[in-house]
Amino acid sequence: MSQEARTDLYPKPIVSSKKGPGAAIRLLVLGIVLTGAAFLYFVFREQLGEAFLLGLLGVLAMVGVFYLFGGAIGLIQFTPRVLGDDLAHAFIDSLPEGTVILDAKGRIVYANQAYAAMTGATEATDVRTLDNILSGETAASDAIYRLANAVRDGVPAQEEVRLSHPLVQAVAPGTEVTRQVGPAWYRIKARPIASTPDHKGPLFAWQIADISEERAEQERFFQDLQEAIDHLDHAPAGFFSTDPAGRIIYLNATLAEWLGVDLTKFVPGSLTLSDIVAGNGMALINSVKADPGSSRNTVIDLDLAKLNGQSLAVRFYHRVQAQRDGKRGTSRTIVLNRAEGQDASAALRAAEVRFTRFFNSAPMAIAAVDAKGQTLRTNARFLDIFSTAVDSDAVDSGIKLETVVHERDREAFSKALAAAFTGQAEISPIDTVLPSDEQRHIRFYVSPVSDVGGETAEEAAIVSAVETTEQKALEGQMAQSQKMQAVGQLAGGIAHDFNNVLTAIIMSSDLLLSNHRASDPSFLDIMNIKQNANRAASLVRQLLAFSRRQTLRPEVLDLTDVLADLRMLLARLVGNDIQLKIDHGRDLWPVRADLGQFEQVAVNLAVNARDAMPGGGTITIRTRNVDQAEAATFSYRELPSADFVLVEVEDSGTGIAPDVIQKIFEPFFTTKEVGKGTGLGLSMVYGIIKQTGGFIYCDSELGKGTTFKIFLPRHVEVASADGTPGEQARKEAAAREKKIEKPRDLSGSATVLLVEDEDAVRMGGVRALQSRGYTVHEASSGVEALEVLESLGGKVDIVVSDVVMPEMDGPTLLRELRKDHPDIKFIFVSGYAEDAFAKNLPEDAKFGFLPKPFSLKQLATAVKEMLESND
Numbered sequence: 001m002s003q004e005a006r007t008d009l010y011p012k013p014i015v016s017s018k019k020g021p022g023a024a025i026r027l028l029v030l031g032i033v034l035t036g037a038a039f040l041y042f043v044f045r046e047q048l049g050e051a052f053l054l055g056l057l058g059v060l061a062m063v064g065v066f067y068l069f070g071g072a073i074g075l076i077q078f079t080p081r082v083l084g085d086d087l088a089h090a091f092i093d094s095l096p097e098g099t100v101i102l103d104a105k106g107r108i109v110y111a112n113q114a115y116a117a118m119t120g121a122t123e124a125t126d127v128r129t130l131d132n133i134l135s136g137e138t139a140a141s142d143a144i145y146r147l148a149n150a151v152r153d154g155v156p157a158q159e160e161v162r163l164s165h166p167l168v169q170a171v172a173p174g175t176e177v178t179r180q181v182g183p184a185w186y187r188i189k190a191r192p193i194a195s196t197p198d199h200k201g202p203l204f205a206w207q208i209a210d211i212s213e214e215r216a217e218q219e220r221f222f223q224d225l226q227e228a229i230d231h232l233d234h235a236p237a238g239f240f241s242t243d244p245a246g247r248i249i250y251l252n253a254t255l256a257e258w259l260g261v262d263l264t265k266f267v268p269g270s271l272t273l274s275d276i277v278a279g280n281g282m283a284l285i286n287s288v289k290a291d292p293g294s295s296r297n298t299v300i301d302l303d304l305a306k307l308n309g310q311s312l313a314v315r316f317y318h319r320v321q322a323q324r325d326g327k328r329g330t331s332r333t334i335v336l337n338r339a340e341g342q343d344a345s346a347a348l349r350a351a352e353v354r355f356t357r358f359f360n361s362a363p364m365a366i367a368a369v370d371a372k373g374q375t376l377r378t379n380a381r382f383l384d385i386f387s388t389a390v391d392s393d394a395v396d397s398g399i400k401l402e403t404v405v406h407e408r409d410r411e412a413f414s415k416a417l418a419a420a421f422t423g424q425a426e427i428s429p430i431d432t433v434l435p436s437d438e439q440r441h442i443r444f445y446v447s448p449v450s451d452v453g454g455e456t457a458e459e460a461a462i463v464s465a466v467e468t469t470e471q472k473a474l475e476g477q478m479a480q481s482q483k484m485q486a487v488g489q490l491a492g493g494i495a496h497d498f499n500n501v502l503t504a505i506i507m508s509s510d511l512l513l514s515n516h517r518a519s520d521p522s523f524l525d526i527m528n529i530k531q532n533a534n535r536a537a538s539l540v541r542q543l544l545a546f547s548r549r550q551t552l553r554p555e556v557l558d559l560t561d562v563l564a565d566l567r568m569l570l571a572r573l574v575g576n577d578i579q580l581k582i583d584h585g586r587d588l589w590p591v592r593a594d595l596g597q598f599e600q601v602a603v604n605l606a607v608n609a610r611d612a613m614p615g616g617g618t619i620t621i622r623t624r625n626v627d628q629a630e631a632a633t634f635s636y637r638e639l640p641s642a643d644f645v646l647v648e649v650e651d652s653g654t655g656i657a658p659d660v661i662q663k664i665f666e667p668f669f670t671t672k673e674v675g676k677g678t679g680l681g682l683s684m685v686y687g688i689i690k691q692t693g694g695f696i697y698c699d700s701e702l703g704k705g706t707t708f709k710i711f712l713p714r715h716v717e718v719a720s721a722d723g724t725p726g727e728q729a730r731k732e733a734a735a736r737e738k739k740i741e742k743p744r745d746l747s748g749s750a751t752v753l754l755v756e757d758e759d760a761v762r763m764g765g766v767r768a769l770q771s772r773g774y775t776v777h778e779a780s781s782g783v784e785a786l787e788v789l790e791s792l793g794g795k796v797d798i799v800v801s802d803v804v805m806p807e808m809d810g811p812t813l814l815r816e817l818r819k820d821h822p823d824i825k826f827i828f829v830s831g832y833a834e835d836a837f838a839k840n841l842p843e844d845a846k847f848g849f850l851p852k853p854f855s856l857k858q859l860a861t862a863v864k865e866m867l868e869s870n871d
Contacts, residue, residue: 782808
């Protein structure tokens with residue numbers, strides 16, 4: 001297309017020449033010339049003469065006329081020629097993309113040569129918009145619509161469209177015009193541009209480029225890639241790749257078939273490397289570490305786990321990359337199936353696979369060492385246990401095995417190795433801890449390696465290691481439990497005997513007080529004896545609480561109400577310098593416990609928390625429900641998966657040292673000064689909670705405070721078949737009614753058989769009951785009681801018997817009496833809890849219970865109530 005044809009083809013350029021200020025300047029210059037002539041005429045008219053001035057004026061007039069004429073024809077110019085129009089025109093024409101400029105009404109303002117060639121326009125009238133040209137193509141018209149909406153909003157946009165045929169037919173030289181076969185791809189862009197003085201409204205630039213070759217190249221590349229993937233998928237070896245997090249982002253069809261993975265459903269990242277590696281194989285893989293910014297190759301023999309649970313012996317050619325910061329990067333691994341092969345080496349390979357599988361799957365760490373004590377080879381479990389001390393590189397290159405032994409035990413370990421090198425068969429194991437983590441316990445077994453075939457073997461010794469951290473923890477807990485049990489039995493035995501002594505003291509004091517008036521000088525001394533005996537009884541109750549043999553009167557409690565009633569008492573106990581907070585849980589489940597004992601637990605923990613904050617602080621008591629699922633998440637060993645009500649007592653005090661926290665529940669252990677406490681407080685708390693069926697744990701950190709967590713079992717009341725309250729509820733209701741009864745006459749005329757092996761207690765009981773009008777017979781054992789009853793012809797209204805006695809204890813006595821006297825009334829007296837012996841009695845047995853130590857009034861009340869009962 002000629003240059004002349006181009007100027008006729010295109011509309012007026014988008015950037016046109018603006019009319020300059022030439023006319024105005026020319027008029028201004030002409031005015032200046034005329035003004036200057038007039039000025040000269042009037043000023044110098046007389047000096048120069050009129051003829052001269054007229055001649056000068058004539059010359060100036062000719063110059064002005066010449067200037068005006070030259071300016072009009074362009075001979076003289078005052079401003080440089082504007083080149084912007086030509087530059088913009090040339091730039092747009094040089095673009096390879098077809099470019100057309102439209103105004104707001106969609107009219108063509110300018111189109112470049114590439115656009116004309118691409119759309120097939122030969123004349124200016126042939127130039128059409130892309131909307132007009134592509135209206136027949138559905139996919140293209142939708143793209144044009146989206147682009148038009150975008151540029152109207154002032155946003156540049158781009159679309160790629162596929163047409164069924166090119167926009168312009170291909171022309172072969174010397175032939176007729178023919179249509180090009182096949183589809184064509186085009187990239188269409190649209191963007192708003194700035195307006196011009198000639199076009200005040202918005203303008204839009206549309207560009208179109210033929211990208212058919214680019215698409216064809218992409219298709220060829222994609223096809224090549226697909227062929228490469230197909231080759232990799234059907235390779236005789238497996239292949240997979242993982243991201244830094246260990247997620248498998250690609251695995252080929254061969255490996256998927258081995259593992260039983262359905263590739264059609266496989267989502268990259270849905271499987272992790274640990275999902276397909278069996279046993280301790282991950283320890284071998286994790287031990288491969290590369291330097292920051294580099295990669296490392298290694299060979300690993302291990303087992304993979306198929307989805308059906310079977311194992312597959314493989315060999316990894318593993319390449320791992322490390323990021324510049326040293327963190328693990330991506331990995332790529334070739335996998336060889338070591339179970340395959342039918343050649344002559346199949347048997348050898350099978351033996352090697354079996355050994356490798358046994359070696360790496362062994363639950364204990366195994367290392368072969370040479371005569372210098374350096375490692376020759378290790379298994380997966382070794383790298384797993386000692387991963388913090390060594391890595392695969394160090395092991396492969398050989399390390400001194402003593403480096404994984406704590407420094408304090410290295411001498412013993414070296415002696416064990418030396419004994420193995422000399423062929424000694426019996427070598428004692430070495431117990432040690434990891435150098436980097438003293439909480440992890442390890443036991444080493446060292447075995448010698450005998451000469452093979454008359455030649456010295458490469459290995460000089462085999463060292464096996466087993467982690468005993470769990471075993472040590474269990475041993476410690478067992479020792480603590482046995483110690484607590486032994487102390488509890490001792491405390492319970494002492495308490496039982498001491499209760500007999502206190503009972504005798506208290507009853508003797510009551511007898512003396514009954515014979516002395518308040519004005520008697522001895523009255524105060526007797527009262528002092530009784531008061532101190534009661535104090536001693538309180539200490540005995542604490543010992544019994546620790547040994548879980550105290551007498552409890554459990555009832556169904558709502559801890560929200562219990563703690564609300566205790567709030568004022570606890571606030572007074574902790575003082576003004578300490579803030580007390582109680583956070584009540586919503587809809588707390590009921591629990592079954594002894595109200596008085598639980599209040600004592602709360603008071604004791606609050607007082608201990610107060611003493612841990614001498615400078616003031618905060619005590620927070622929280623309650624909430626813990627269901628079975630949440631209970632299973634706690635790390636406390638003895639806590640079962642059940643429904644509990646959790647009570648937390650937290651302070652912001654000094655905390656408890658780790659070596660002390662193991663002893664806080666032991667009786668008589670205290671960190672307080674002499675005279676500040678007996679050390680029975682927390683042991684009593686422990687015993688009460690345990691006897692209630694709950695659990696108590698202590699979490700503490702020095703300088704940050706302590707939290708006691710009490711788990712009380714949820715109480716579920718079982719109603720009768722007819723929907724009425726259960727037997728337990730009726731008993732508790734009857735007990736509450738008894739509490740509000742008014743004092744009554746405790747005298748009586750019944751016949752009582754008192755059975756007690758402790759002489760002082762028996763004598764005091766006989767005198768106490770006789771003073772109330774009862775006829776009392778006494779016996780020192782169960783056998784003697786049967787003889788006394790037989791001598792009386794069975795005419796006994798009630799039997800009051802101790803539980804623990806020589807020859808025949810109280811429960812056995814009751815069973816014997818029931819044979820001939822099934823309805824006889826019976827009261828047990830004991831320093832132990834009722835539950836300790838009641839479970840061995842028949843279910844229909846009817847009896848009362850009086851805990852030691854007791855007073856004369858308590859004994860008389862128990863006998864009176866039992867005689868009046870209709871049960």
